[in-house]
Amino acid sequence: MVHVNSALLAGHALGQDDALDAADQEHLASCSHCRAELDQYRRVVTLGQGTQASETPTPPLDRIWRSIQAELAPTSATEEIAATKTMVADSAPSLTANDRPASDVPGNDETANDKPLSVVAASDETTDAGGAKPIPGRRRKWWPIVAAAAALGLVVGAGATVIINRNDVQVAASTALSALPGHTGHGTAELLRTPNDPELRVSVDGPQPADRYREVWLINSDGQRMYSLGVLPESGTATYPLPTLLANGLDGFTIVDVSIEPYDGNPEHSRNSQVRGTLPE
């Protein structure tokens, strides 16, 4: 079947009566494909003709752009994680808007900056929101540990089966890991007490995006500090040794976070988390 030429359909929608001949008209009557295309042109015509001269003032684009830049000025990493989550939750079209409270509740937009932890921490976690002051340069000190842990991550993951089969390992605490807005997946994290250093066993069932890898983090509920425990292997399961310091308690490092990281060599958290959960202290 030969469809009616698109240009003719467009002409017809524009009201050019001579656009279609009798054969075209006949075809149109029996062809849903061509009618659908014609309807789309008609829709554009209707929209276009219904448009009135705009009385919109000239947008103050310079001022808006400056406000955007000011709002996006660097903050601490965890604040940005928090901000990301808040903003995604508020604005991502993939979420159902109807179920959400209005985003213009006074102060809502400030929440991310003032109280990073109220978002980062799971709901059952009591936090000292807003009380924690950023500590300049503090995060930087963790990076040597981070780098070492990241380098070890895969090795540890490979050895995981051996480690967890030992008899003297106890699960001291565990939490479910849930997907963040815009992500899918779920998992568990278990804090293991061993005769040596504590370990964290992480298992995530979720997609590993192409051209990205995943990294496991232990974030402090003060929102200012985090350890990178290492790379999460593609299998989604691995066990990580924790710093000895945490042998007698997590000292606030209760948030288990699995991030999606680009291969950019940047040791910082990408602020793009797949799943997250909070261990009981």
Add this chain to the structure above:
Amino acid sequence: MRARRVDWRNASDSDLAAGFADGDDSCLEESFRRWGSLIYTIAYRALDSSSEAEDITQQVFVGAWQGRTSYQESKGSLPGWLLGIARHRIADRQRARARDLKVVRAATSQANVKVESQPLVTLIDRLVLVEEIQRLPHPRGTILRMAFWEGQSYSQIAERLQLPLGTVKSHARRALRQLRVRLEEVTSWST
């Protein structure tokens, strides 16, 4: 971290989207340059308030940037995503206003207070179309503006622009096809 700076002004929407999702902040600037005015206009027309329109526009770009890793090209275009965020933001404001209005109405016993003049989705499509028509090159854009907005016939347009009637008609058809595709591209975002 990326060190290279690319001039994005001539980049396709799709390349710009990739750079945006990748965290190149010059893509944020270019996106604002391309769609900031459109989003402001939509918010202004929907909310009839310049300060709220300004606020919404800021929120859309800040929100998109902070949530950029959740952008997926398979779901639609970058402007489609931005417009989707704008639509939700504006709808939130409208709902909040509707609630306020209910309170006012209950207090004053006034019925039939009009809240929205036209559906938000239609308004967005319409303003996207205006923007796209304005971006059409001469004489195509001129022909369509005269036909749509000034209600001129093709022969009047042909006379005024001193073009053959056939040329005017053919431009109008092509423009319509182009607009149909652009409208689909720009507003597409599957949720």
